[in-house]
Amino acid sequence: MIDLTIDAGHGGKDSGAVGTTGVKEKDITLKLALKVGKILSSRGVSVNYTRTDDSSVELSQRAAIANNSKARFFLSIHINSASSPTANGTETYAFSAGGQGEKLAAAVQKNLVAAIGLTNRGVKFANFAVLRETAMPAALTEVNFICNPKEEAMLKDEAFLDKTATGISKGVVEFLGLKWEQQPQPTKPPETPKVEGITRIMGTAQATVSQMVSFAMKGNKEPQLPSCTLKELAEIFVSEAKAEGVRADVAWAQSLHETGYFKYGGIVKASQNNYAGIGALNGNAEGQAANFPTPIIGVRAQIQHLKAYASKEALVNECVDPRFSLVTRGSAEFVEWLGVADNPNGKGWAYLGRGYGASVISLLNGILKEEKEVEDGIPQWQKDALETLVEKKVIGDRAYWSKRLGEKITIGEVLGLLAKL
Numbered sequence: 001m002i003d004l005t006i007d008a009g010h011g012g013k014d015s016g017a018v019g020t021t022g023v024k025e026k027d028i029t030l031k032l033a034l035k036v037g038k039i040l041s042s043r044g045v046s047v048n049y050t051r052t053d054d055s056s057v058e059l060s061q062r063a064a065i066a067n068n069s070k071a072r073f074f075l076s077i078h079i080n081s082a083s084s085p086t087a088n089g090t091e092t093y094a095f096s097a098g099g100q101g102e103k104l105a106a107a108v109q110k111n112l113v114a115a116i117g118l119t120n121r122g123v124k125f126a127n128f129a130v131l132r133e134t135a136m137p138a139a140l141t142e143v144n145f146i147c148n149p150k151e152e153a154m155l156k157d158e159a160f161l162d163k164t165a166t167g168i169s170k171g172v173v174e175f176l177g178l179k180w181e182q183q184p185q186p187t188k189p190p191e192t193p194k195v196e197g198i199t200r201i202m203g204t205a206q207a208t209v210s211q212m213v214s215f216a217m218k219g220n221k222e223p224q225l226p227s228c229t230l231k232e233l234a235e236i237f238v239s240e241a242k243a244e245g246v247r248a249d250v251a252w253a254q255s256l257h258e259t260g261y262f263k264y265g266g267i268v269k270a271s272q273n274n275y276a277g278i279g280a281l282n283g284n285a286e287g288q289a290a291n292f293p294t295p296i297i298g299v300r301a302q303i304q305h306l307k308a309y310a311s312k313e314a315l316v317n318e319c320v321d322p323r324f325s326l327v328t329r330g331s332a333e334f335v336e337w338l339g340v341a342d343n344p345n346g347k348g349w350a351y352l353g354r355g356y357g358a359s360v361i362s363l364l365n366g367i368l369k370e371e372k373e374v375e376d377g378i379p380q381w382q383k384d385a386l387e388t389l390v391e392k393k394v395i396g397d398r399a400y401w402s403k404r405l406g407e408k409i410t411i412g413e414v415l416g417l418l419a420k421l
């Protein structure tokens with residue numbers, strides 16, 4: 001839907017009024033129309049134009065352009081002229097009193113006068129063709145008098161034209177009931193400072209399987225993993241990551257971020273063995289992300305996709321990542337660069353992904369803060385047995401016995417324990 005058709009008066013063979021030093025109305029109205037359109041577009045007002053270059057457009061065609069596009073409102077921009085070289089000031093026309101056209105004219109007139117400070121000649125009514133033939137409320141503004149050398153000189157000043165365009169635009173915005181103070185709507189993502197890359201994706205994991213598992217359990221006691229246990233999955237991450245030279249803990253942190261600690265609930269379903277939303281683009285319907293036949297293949301695809309971004313090295317395993325070939329190899333060496341918006345190369349895993357890398361890093365730090373289990377070679381069933389006996393109060397000093405799990409036991413100690421049972 002078009003909010004406003006902007007009509008630059010005259011054009012082509014019709015110069016409009018011409019000043020004593022040769023300034024042509026048609027050139028000024030075109031400049032102003034384009035400036036107004038740019039300002040309004042940046043504030044979310046949709047506009048079209050009756051002309052955007054120096055072409056001749058009949059008056060009835062101007063109205064037809066607005067009518068055919070079903071624009072809500074119409075605004076024609078002109079520069080005034082009179083026989084007297086001292087005629088001066090600003091005036092804005094509507095077709096008749098009492099309607100929306102008059103309100104539009106009044107808002108434009110008020111804001112334009114406030115912006116450029118010339119004589120306020122007020123809102124007037126006239127049977128101009130573009131006001132008459134347009135189907136929507138319409139106004140026509142006459143910025144100043146080109147026949148007045150002082151006011152003609154202003155029209156040569158780009159800063160004056162900018163002020164004029166701003167005044168007209170403010171009037172339209174006020175008439176539409178929008179707030180001028182609102183931040184302009186960016187037409188493209190704003191430039192943001194890129195993030196310094198620190199944490200390499202390639203390398204050896206610093207976290208152990210037990211740290212990965214215990215951190216994940218803190219975030220979600222019931223991970224949705226239909227095909228394996230959490231520990232088995234962490235072990236798959238470690239072996240698959242190692243095969244390709246990727247940090248398993250980084251990939252794990254990314255999966256926690258992508259799946260919400262394996263809670264899922266987004267586009268990807270737990271049954272898809274897709275732990276990093278591969279192929280789950282914004283706007284995809286539920287379940288359209290890639291499906292992987294097993295956890296191993298799912299993890300392998302994620303590791304390969306990370307490697308695609310983090311390195312230019314060839315894959316070790318056969319490629320199972322369906323999107324591997326779409327990645328610019330080596331374009332995101334660091335975790336901090338996985339979000340496109342944060343990456344000086346303008347590439348990355350997540351679009352726009354501002355802060356994506358930081359979220360993964362924060363999870364990685366959480367994993368690394370988990371207590372590291374001592375690599376003591378004691379089988380888990382023996383550790384579990386100790387916990388059971390502590391719980392059952394057969395053993396009182398957990399710390400004492402925990403340290404001695406690998407030692408030999410004396411007959412006396414056995415008898416002591418048996419007696420407690």
Ligand SMILES: [Zn+2]
Pocket residue numbers: 009010016017025078079
């Ligand atoms: Zn004119």
